[in-house]
Amino acid sequence: MKPDLELEAWRAQWQANTEVPADLRRKVARGTRYMRLMLALEVLVTVTMGGGSTLWAAVEPRAEMLVLAGAVWLFLAAAWTVAIVTRRGAWSPAALTTAEFVELSIRRCRGKLAGARFGVWLYFAEVAFCLTWLYRDPARRVPAPAIVFAVVTPVFLMGLARYRRKTRAELAGLLELQNGGAASARHK
Amino acid sequence: MWSTAAEQALPESDLAAVERAELERQFDRLLAENGAALARLAASYTNTAADRDDLVQEIALSIWRGLPHFRGECSERTFLFRIAHNRAVTHLTRRRPQATAEVVDIPDSRPNPEAGLAREQQGERLRNAVRALPLLYRQVVTLMLEGMEYGEIAQVLGISEGNVGARLSRARQMLRESMEVAR
Numbered sequence: 001m002k003p004d005l006e007l008e009a010w011r012a013q014w015q016a017n018t019e020v021p022a023d024l025r026r027k028v029a030r031g032t033r034y035m036r037l038m039l040a041l042e043v044l045v046t047v048t049m050g051g052g053s054t055l056w057a058a059v060e061p062r063a064e065m066l067v068l069a070g071a072v073w074l075f076l077a078a079a080w081t082v083a084i085v086t087r088r089g090a091w092s093p094a095a096l097t098t099a100e101f102v103e104l105s106i107r108r109c110r111g112k113l114a115g116a117r118f119g120v121w122l123y124f125a126e127v128a129f130c131l132t133w134l135y136r137d138p139a140r141r142v143p144a145p146a147i148v149f150a151v152v153t154p155v156f157l158m159g160l161a162r163y164r165r166k167t168r169a170e171l172a173g174l175l176e177l178q179n180g181g182a183a184s185a186r187h188k
Numbered sequence: 189m190w191s192t193a194a195e196q197a198l199p200e201s202d203l204a205a206v207e208r209a210e211l212e213r214q215f216d217r218l219l220a221e222n223g224a225a226l227a228r229l230a231a232s233y234t235n236t237a238a239d240r241d242d243l244v245q246e247i248a249l250s251i252w253r254g255l256p257h258f259r260g261e262c263s264e265r266t267f268l269f270r271i272a273h274n275r276a277v278t279h280l281t282r283r284r285p286q287a288t289a290e291v292v293d294i295p296d297s298r299p300n301p302e303a304g305l306a307r308e309q310q311g312e313r314l315r316n317a318v319r320a321l322p323l324l325y326r327q328v329v330t331l332m333l334e335g336m337e338y339g340e341i342a343q344v345l346g347i348s349e350g351n352v353g354a355r356l357s358r359a360r361q362m363l364r365e366s367m368e369v370a371r
Contacts, residue, residue, distance in 0.1 A: 007332070010363075013311040014228065014318075014333040092236065099312065 024101045028093065031108055035087065042083060050076050064133070071129050075122065082118045086111035102178055109171035116164050123156060211255055218255075219248060222268055225334050229269070232318050232330050233276040243279050247272045262343050269334075269344045273327055280323070317366035325359035328352055 049072050057069035090107045093100035127149050134140050219226075230243040250271045258267050318329055331341045338349045338356075345352070 006360075006364075010314060011333050011335060013314045015224075015335075016311050092238075094235075 024098065024105070028101050028104060031105070032091065035091070035108075039083075042080070046076050046080070064137070068133060071133070075126055075129075079118075079122060082115060086115050099178075102174055106171065106174045106178065109167050109174060112167045113164060113171070116160055116167070119160060120157075123153075127153070215252055215255055218251065218264060218268060222265065226268070226272055228334070229272050229276065229330050231315065232326060233280055235319070243276060246279060247275045250275045263340070265336075266340055266343045269331060269336075270346075273331075273344060277323070313367050314363075317363050320366055321359060321362055325355055325362060328355045329359045329363065332356055 053065075053069040053072040057065040090104065090111050093104045131146065131149065134145050226247055227240065227244055230240045230247065234240040234243055251268060254267070254271050258264075262270075318326060318333070321329060327345055328341055331344055336344070338352045341352045341356075342349045347355075
């Protein structure tokens, strides 16, 4: 009897072990937990900052307080927009394959880098607003806030640079993995 | 079967415990032997990891419930796959209508992430093509890919062998076309 080669090939492909490597699976699971934690923190910041400034404006309904509350909500809205956009499609892999897990990790890295870029702009916009808002009133012209920002800003920028470097390295590794696979597939 | 003297000496509650322990052993063995095949079958009916795991759980539960009624009229594998297919179809009908064709018709041209894993891409193409098949054909194809003969497939699905042959022939043609498009 002539062997059914097509069927044999399909059976081999079908029954082949397609498990995603455990370390990649763990890494993605860790990333998902981190994203959930960040989401919880964002909700906390929104409730604290947004709610606090709104409450303050309600207790002291002066123009400057309304401006402060409005600005806080504007910054929060911008941050949420970026957070939602960068996390879209990055929560779980589309399929249970190594390719999809790598693809998801790449998407997450790109989201992190975009988030970090936006973080710099948001930070400076917030600093500019806070200092302007504070020092507009001569009664509040004390050096403490400026000193705090002067200390915090380099620390923030250094931390962010380190985070970006680490994420970029991770992204490069993942892209190499992906393209290496393509090359090996072509050579087969 | 004759019961042993020791079994005869056991009180009824102990006998039930012995039977249950025996059932548990049988259940564990069946799942250990066929777990991978059941997971593949579940994956051909679902699109996400969570959904697949849910279906595997449902299948395992149905097997556990069905096991005491297994009288050996067919092979264990046939019995298992019959339950699995029935459960998968129920799962499919209960699911929201989004996803039967989620991965379908999209040629996957993405490079494979792991060197030397070109075969995984082929496997992925095959799995996507199987998922895209209408239920009628998907059932026979998944069983055929698990290595079942026409007679066994006919027993699992409760159809004639001639019918299995006809469905398989059409299904293979559809698979070929689908995989050609995805290439």
